[in-house]
Amino acid sequence: MARTQAERKSETRARLIDAAADLFARKGFHGVSAEAVADAADRTTGALYSHFGGKEGLLLALLEVWKERTVGQLAGALSRAPDPGTHFAAMWQSITRPAEDRGDAWLLLEVELWLYGARDPLVGARLAERYAEIRAELGEGLADWAAATGTVLPRSPEETGGLVLGALLGCAMQYRLEPRAMPQQLIIDGLSGLLGLSTRGAEP
């Protein structure tokens, strides 16, 4: 066990970032003390300051991990999408299912980071890059599907991705406050309408 040093270091880093993701989502960045984050990670504020220089440095590190993680899992989900309908359903469920491991924590952290980014230019620039990547991934996935099935999409992939992402985000926020107001079928129909597909009705 000669590499205990580096192991311990990177594990502490990971533990602190995970704890920050959880607590920032549940209580908000300003609603959590650096000590509370360190406690949740079974470390102390000394370690936190040694690694990240402070609470804000921890948030910046979290932002990078968050960026890679979301874009990566999105790309994975897209690669095995038979059609937009089931694709949208899968995305919607991944956003709205409440508990399991983390569940609606994703949405809370997403909005928390957006709010931080809207107030802080540096974080805002990072977030803008991340959203652009998501729009691109999302739009390309749908464009691939369209090309494979001979469907004609009315907009460019990036534009399509932006509209879909926007609708998903805004609808998820409403769903979080009142789930009954946003049934899954409504989301799927609406997103299909955004693509120019008139997949409404479909009564037996």
Next chain:
Amino acid sequence: MARTQAERKSETRARLIDAAADLFARKGFHGVSAEAVADAADRTTGALYSHFGGKEGLLLALLEVWKERTVGQLAGALSRAPDPGTHFAAMWQSITRPAEDRGDAWLLLEVELWLYGARDPLVGARLAERYAEIRAELGEGLADWAAATGTVLPRSPEETGGLVLGALLGCAMQYRLEPRAMPQQLIIDGLSGLLGLSTRGAEP
């Protein structure tokens, strides 16, 4: 000047709520001290606690004002809407124009309150009511237009309102980080698609 008492009281209330709306939007609820709010309102923490019992009571009062104000101005905008396209354009501009008086402060406060409501059941319930009202107003306005022009909307007014509100909110959040990614024409086209109107292209 016999009613100086009541005047001073209600003016202090209004000043504190206005200052709270501004500061909560710019810095976030937890990012602002009660003293900072009182200072911005040219009052002291004593007055704040006398009126609202604390910072959280001030937020609840702000929420009520916010609720009435937004629904009211929305209803006003709807009553004079010639068609969905110009209607959407007007709504989009009212969300995205940057300064003037308050401008993107609306979006920041909206999201700040949402985040608070997602974490606090009491505030969440109030917010849910507000969103339901907005969905209803929005959907009814569009349904009226459809009835007047003989257009058939594929969904109920509430469902339509929910999709439109969601798309507007999510797109506005992306716009705030990167305006170029969300041009107005894209929003109008997308929302039209949500309604089942195929208003795409329209090349000369």
Next chain:
DNA sequence: GTCTATATTTCGATAGAC
């Protein structure tokens, strides 16, 4: 590299004068 202990500041909230 991490922990304990602490210095310094700031916050929320209250008591009492006016």
Next chain:
DNA sequence: GTCTATCGAAATATAGAC
């Protein structure tokens, strides 16, 4: 109803031991 003064609690950040 509002202001001044202030108390106790909690937060950030650091210094030094291990």
